[in-house]
Amino acid sequence: MPNSKKVKTPRPYFSYRQFSIVERDPELYREMYFGEGTQYDNEAMEFGRKVHDSIAKGEEAGDVEVDHAKMVLPAYPKQHYDVKAKIPGEITLMGQFDGFDPRKMILADYKTGNTKWSQKMVDGSDQLTFYSYICMMRYKKPLRAIKLHWYSRKTGIVTTFQTTRSKIDMMRLHPRIQKAWNMVLKISEEENKQKNA
Amino acid sequence: MKKIKNKKAKTRQKRTVTKRVKTRQASRALVISQISLTPQQKQELATMTPPQFVKERAVRGGKKAKYVEGGYVVARLNQIFGQLNWQFEIMERGETARKLDKAAEGEVWVRGRLTIIDHAKGYKVFKDASGQHPIYPGVPYGDALKSAETDALKKAAARGLGIALDVSWNQLDTEEAGTVDKQPKVAEMTKKDSFELAKKYIQQENDRQILVQVIEKLNVSKLYTQDQKDELKKRIYAKLEKSKNA
Numbered sequence: 001m002p003n004s005k006k007v008k009t010p011r012p013y014f015s016y017r018q019f020s021i022v023e024r025d026p027e028l029y030r031e032m033y034f035g036e037g038t039q040y041d042n043e044a045m046e047f048g049r050k051v052h053d054s055i056a057k058g059e060e061a062g063d064v065e066v067d068h069a070k071m072v073l074p075a076y077p078k079q080h081y082d083v084k085a086k087i088p089g090e091i092t093l094m095g096q097f098d099g100f101d102p103r104k105m106i107l108a109d110y111k112t113g114n115t116k117w118s119q120k121m122v123d124g125s126d127q128l129t130f131y132s133y134i135c136m137m138r139y140k141k142p143l144r145a146i147k148l149h150w151y152s153r154k155t156g157i158v159t160t161f162q163t164t165r166s167k168i169d170m171m172r173l174h175p176r177i178q179k180a181w182n183m184v185l186k187i188s189e190e191e192n193k194q195k196n197a
Numbered sequence: 198m199k200k201i202k203n204k205k206a207k208t209r210q211k212r213t214v215t216k217r218v219k220t221r222q223a224s225r226a227l228v229i230s231q232i233s234l235t236p237q238q239k240q241e242l243a244t245m246t247p248p249q250f251v252k253e254r255a256v257r258g259g260k261k262a263k264y265v266e267g268g269y270v271v272a273r274l275n276q277i278f279g280q281l282n283w284q285f286e287i288m289e290r291g292e293t294a295r296k297l298d299k300a301a302e303g304e305v306w307v308r309g310r311l312t313i314i315d316h317a318k319g320y321k322v323f324k325d326a327s328g329q330h331p332i333y334p335g336v337p338y339g340d341a342l343k344s345a346e347t348d349a350l351k352k353a354a355a356r357g358l359g360i361a362l363d364v365s366w367n368q369l370d371t372e373e374a375g376t377v378d379k380q381p382k383v384a385e386m387t388k389k390d391s392f393e394l395a396k397k398y399i400q401q402e403n404d405r406q407i408l409v410q411v412i413e414k415l416n417v418s419k420l421y422t423q424d425q426k427d428e429l430k431k432r433i434y435a436k437l438e439k440s441k442n443a
Contacts, residue, residue, distance in 0.1 A: 156394035
């Protein structure tokens with residue numbers, strides 16, 4: 001397997017976005033991170049980004065729908081908070097938490113897309129397990145609660161789901177992260193070779 | 198004499214190398230300027246997939262995935278580049294014992310290459326992608342292979358050129374995608390809508406901390422008039438009082 005320290009990867013960390021893309025389709029990862037880098041955003045993604053930006057800046061965007069979402073989405077002591085943690089296998093995980101309360105150890109994630117969220121989906125979300133794993137490794141204690149706030153653009157209402165993750169959930173995710181990271185290293189090595197040739 | 202000859206040879210070699218590098222750079226520069234799409238093609242590629250061409254099918258776990266048919270991709274390639282200016286070929290193919298569903302006997306996979314050709318300028322652009330399809334008993338092998346080829350073509354066109362990418366990208370956005378929120382959307386939200394929704398939200402929300410946060414947000418918000426803000430605050434204070442007594 002390629003060595004993490006020797007191979008130059010597109011990012012020095014491994015985010016959930018990278019993980020989900022490379023696990024689903026390595027070729028798509030290659031295209032997105034080594035290709036021309038064309039971004040194809042749909043309207044829902046653009047709206048989500050506007051809401052996240054507005055919350056991160058703590059300012060109203062001047063768009064009624066965005067400002068309404070900002071008004072009804074709960075705030076946390078840390079908003080749009082980047083946390084990095086090293087996990088076994090020389091992998092640096094990075095998570096951008098929409099909301100985080102380090103004192104109470106509560107993590108929040110906002111969803112503004114078209115997906116209709118349910119408790120079952122929240123309980124099985126890999127993204128939340130990924131974030132829990134980062135918190136566990138970074139703060140050496142488990143999260144007391146994980147909250148997913150789903151803002152429905154259809155109703156303008158926020159629905160909150162609460163969940164937790166056990167150490168077993170994180171241990172189950174680890175081999176998948178390791179496998180996906182190895183794929184990133186392999187792709188990076190191939191692309192770097194091609195670039196230098 | 199020998200030394201002088203060697204020096205001359207080395208200088209000549211250096212010059213040749215410099216020349217080669219310059220030629221290479223020049224040819225590269227030339228290629229970069231050549232490989233470009235016309236504004237009309239760019240516009241066509243950026244067009245969102247019309248909803249009538251977006252299909253849905255059930256996938257594992259009772260979920261639904263959106264897709265476009267192979268014919269749509271072929272029609273778009275023809276429309277954007279012309280029938281004679283693109284080709285799709287299979288570079289590699291194989292089989293695996295992987296069973297995507299119980300009825301399958303295995304799986305056939307292909308690696309295909311979509312080539313866009315500009316005959317006038319003399320360039321080709323390659324976009325590779327893989328596709329797969331289960332092999333079912335009683336179904337001709339050729340059918341499974343054809344489906345895998347179509348899958349590869351769709352992926353190459355989506356990733357390489359962005360044709361119908363918005364369909365699969367939507368799935369990417371809704372990562373642990375389940376059902377889509379089918380409730381009718383509030384058309385172009387106005388400040389009045391927001392105010393009415395905020396009233397409804399306050400009525401539903403029971404978390405005291407969140408309600409207190411809303412008061413703080415209202416103090417700095419430009420979304421509502423002062424009267425509307427007072428109305429919302431009044432409702433929140435009533436709710437807080439009620440929950441305190443409870």
